[in-house]
Amino acid sequence: MSAVIRNNVVVGGHPEGRPIVFAHGFGCDQNMWRFVAPAFATTHRTVLFDHTGAGHSDVAAYDFAKYASLGGYADDVQEICAELDLTDVVFVGHSVSAMVGVLAALQTPDRFGALVLIGPSPRYLDDTGYTGGFSRDDVDDLLASLESNYLGWSSAMAPAIMGNPERPELGQELTNSFCRADPAIARQFAEVTFLSDNRADLARVHVPTLVLQCSDDIIAPEPVGRYVHAHIPGSTFLLMKARGHCPNLSAPAETIAAIQGFLPAGATTR
Amino acid sequence: MTGAGGIGPLDVPPGTPERPEDLYEDAPCGLLSLHLDGTVVTVNRTLLRWTGHDRTTLVGRPLRELLAIGDRILYETHHAPLLRMQDEVRELAVTLVCPRGKLPVLLNSVLDRGPDGAPQGIRIAVFLAVDRRSYEAELLAARRRAEESEARVRLLARTLQNSLLPPALPNVPGLDLGAVYRPAGRGDEVGGDFYDVFSTAPDDWAVVIGDVVGKGVAAATLTSLVRHTLRAVVMHVRRPRAVLTALNDTLLQQPATRVCTVAYARVQLTASDAAQVTICLGGHPRPLVMGRDRDLVPVGRFGSILGALPTPALHEVTTTLEAGDALLLYTDGVIEGRRDGDFFGEQRLEALVGTLRDRNAAAIADEVAAAAVDHQHGSPADDIAVVVLRYVGSHQTDSGAANGEGSRPG
Numbered sequence: 001m002s003a004v005i006r007n008n009v010v011v012g013g014h015p016e017g018r019p020i021v022f023a024h025g026f027g028c029d030q031n032m033w034r035f036v037a038p039a040f041a042t043t044h045r046t047v048l049f050d051h052t053g054a055g056h057s058d059v060a061a062y063d064f065a066k067y068a069s070l071g072g073y074a075d076d077v078q079e080i081c082a083e084l085d086l087t088d089v090v091f092v093g094h095s096v097s098a099m100v101g102v103l104a105a106l107q108t109p110d111r112f113g114a115l116v117l118i119g120p121s122p123r124y125l126d127d128t129g130y131t132g133g134f135s136r137d138d139v140d141d142l143l144a145s146l147e148s149n150y151l152g153w154s155s156a157m158a159p160a161i162m163g164n165p166e167r168p169e170l171g172q173e174l175t176n177s178f179c180r181a182d183p184a185i186a187r188q189f190a191e192v193t194f195l196s197d198n199r200a201d202l203a204r205v206h207v208p209t210l211v212l213q214c215s216d217d218i219i220a221p222e223p224v225g226r227y228v229h230a231h232i233p234g235s236t237f238l239l240m241k242a243r244g245h246c247p248n249l250s251a252p253a254e255t256i257a258a259i260q261g262f263l264p265a266g267a268t269t270r
Numbered sequence: 271m272t273g274a275g276g277i278g279p280l281d282v283p284p285g286t287p288e289r290p291e292d293l294y295e296d297a298p299c300g301l302l303s304l305h306l307d308g309t310v311v312t313v314n315r316t317l318l319r320w321t322g323h324d325r326t327t328l329v330g331r332p333l334r335e336l337l338a339i340g341d342r343i344l345y346e347t348h349h350a351p352l353l354r355m356q357d358e359v360r361e362l363a364v365t366l367v368c369p370r371g372k373l374p375v376l377l378n379s380v381l382d383r384g385p386d387g388a389p390q391g392i393r394i395a396v397f398l399a400v401d402r403r404s405y406e407a408e409l410l411a412a413r414r415r416a417e418e419s420e421a422r423v424r425l426l427a428r429t430l431q432n433s434l435l436p437p438a439l440p441n442v443p444g445l446d447l448g449a450v451y452r453p454a455g456r457g458d459e460v461g462g463d464f465y466d467v468f469s470t471a472p473d474d475w476a477v478v479i480g481d482v483v484g485k486g487v488a489a490a491t492l493t494s495l496v497r498h499t500l501r502a503v504v505m506h507v508r509r510p511r512a513v514l515t516a517l518n519d520t521l522l523q524q525p526a527t528r529v530c531t532v533a534y535a536r537v538q539l540t541a542s543d544a545a546q547v548t549i550c551l552g553g554h555p556r557p558l559v560m561g562r563d564r565d566l567v568p569v570g571r572f573g574s575i576l577g578a579l580p581t582p583a584l585h586e587v588t589t590t591l592e593a594g595d596a597l598l599l600y601t602d603g604v605i606e607g608r609r610d611g612d613f614f615g616e617q618r619l620e621a622l623v624g625t626l627r628d629r630n631a632a633a634i635a636d637e638v639a640a641a642a643v644d645h646q647h648g649s650p651a652d653d654i655a656v657v658v659l660r661y662v663g664s665h666q667t668d669s670g671a672a673n674g675e676g677s678r679p680g
Contacts, residue, residue, distance in 0.1 A: 027351060194343075
């Protein structure tokens with residue numbers, strides 16, 4: 001199946017512009033970029049997508065074996081970029097998708113021209129000599145929270161949410177639909193996200209990288225962001241005023257300015 | 271200013287004065303106002319009473335610090351973005367960690383926008399959900415048990431089903447054999463189709479396919495009865511008509527009505543250059559015979575369903591397979607599968623099989639079953655069984671039965 005269809009890829013912006021790919025994190029879908037992506041439309045070819053299993057992606061394509069690690073998500077990014085024939089890609093990854101971008105850039109460094117990592121964490125669990133912020137018990141607690149909040153999900157709702165991209169009003173009527181997924185998929189995505197460990201991958205990144213760190217982010221605390229910066233050679237670190245884990249929604253202007261400031265001014269159009 | 275029909279406080283009936291501040295403080299739900307960054311600005315008395323927190327300890331603190339850790343992650347990754355995207359979040363189930371213990375609640379939040387449309391704060395109503403959440407926990411546990419039980423049933427069905435089919439087709443010199451069995455639907459019920467291939471004497475083989483009426487345990491026991499009766503009967507009689515008559519008698523002796531259809535093919539490999547096949551049909555669709563140089567035709571004569579009549583009409587038809595010729599036996603699940611009311615049908619089956627003349631037996635059986643399943647969008651309404659035997663010739667007359675499973679002295 002086409003990756004563009006599978007991942008509900010939405011291409012916009014300047015057809016000749018340098019491609020900028022926005023990858024949403026754990027929890028919601030490409031709507032996370034609704035206040036940010038339009039700012040790049042005049043200068044870049046904008047590419048948004050939903051991870052398989054999220055948003056309006058093809059849920060039937062969700063393969064529990066493939067998505068048992070972040071590598072499965074990185075493969076999807078590769079396939080999308082290959083299908084659209086994108087080069088010199090600016091990859092903007094939020095939350096867990098920051099590491100998805102790192103993995104993709106390691107697989108095919110030639111395709112990626114820049115990485116923007118928003119709220120990245122190479123490992124959420126604490127480890128010897130490393131503070132990720134969470135314990136294994138915390139992750140189990142999260143899984144219980146997810147289960148409790150996905151009670152309203154039923155197989156009858158799934159087609160209404162997932163199967164009618166041409167009728168978005170169906171999805172709108174359902175509460176919290178931007179952050180809905182099949183509970184089994186949400187559970188695995190949570191486990192894969194919060195049990196991932198990509199610390200060893202950071203040193204191998206040789207793409208210009210911006211680490212955008214929020215203030216007061218409990219998902220990816222500042223020391224974790226600084227760890228990412230310290231381990232990706234030549235990376236740039238920016239501590240944002242924005243608080244919380246989702247500056248793309250809570251502080252879009254600051255997020256846009258940070259990304260634009262990082263990208264070479266003359267290189268925004270080819 | 272508040273005239274008739276207004277909703278101001280002056281409209282409350284005399285004797286039940288309700289001041290807005292009392293309504294706020296003692297509302298039957300907890301009320302919170304937050305800064306955009308999530309810190310508490312105001313909190314009502316109800317929530318303080320429920321949680322046991324002091325107003326001073328709450329104001330200025332991020333709300334998320336009152337949540338259990340898993341809920342904090344949920345709050346940051348679901349609640350915060352949803353609130354920005356849709357201006358409200360309904361029924362977020364979280365647990366408040368309070369001095370008095372844990373308090374399961376539901377949060378309903380709205381984003382407060384100023385006159386210019388810019389977000390300026392968050393308002394949250396907190397509802398107790400103690401009983402509801404314990405009920406939900408029971409529902410979740412029940413669902414888990416149901417899923418486990420379903421998995422056990424599916425395993426049981428598969429195990430039982432496998433016991434009703436030969437674990438592997440025997441190796442018969444001179445014959446290329448292939449068979450497919452595909453249970454109906456999701457395959458979590460024991461189906462009623464079966465097939466069997468076994469030796470009755472040296473160079474004398476029985477190839478059987480059948481369909482018992484019903485599903486589930488009753489069908490499984492009947493299938494077992496039919497299969498073992500056939501294997502026992504052939505110790506005494508070999509003519510297909512006699513075998514099926516004996517099976518019919520056995521079925522009639524059952525306390526409850528037990529009916530099935532069977533296609534029985536006796537394959538004799540005594541000649542060195544051809545196989546003689548004698549077919550007897552008890553209410554079963556006619557097998558197809560084909561070859562590189564012969565037309566594809568149904569073979570056999572329709573007979574009575576077994577287990578219904580004391581003297582069923584059963585007829586033998588004999589045909590000869592030369593090297594390369596093949597016989598395809600199938601159950602009605604193949605031709606009666608429907609797509610939007612359109613049967614797969616015998617014509618479609620014959621057209622398909624006609625394109626498979628050069629394939630081996632296993633490939634033909636696979637292709638036929640796959641086409642029948644495809645025709646029903648991948649979820650067949652009935653079981654599907656297909657057995658194909660192709661005479662490849664040049665068999666060793668003496669070793670024919672010796673290699674076969676279930677061989678008996680003739």
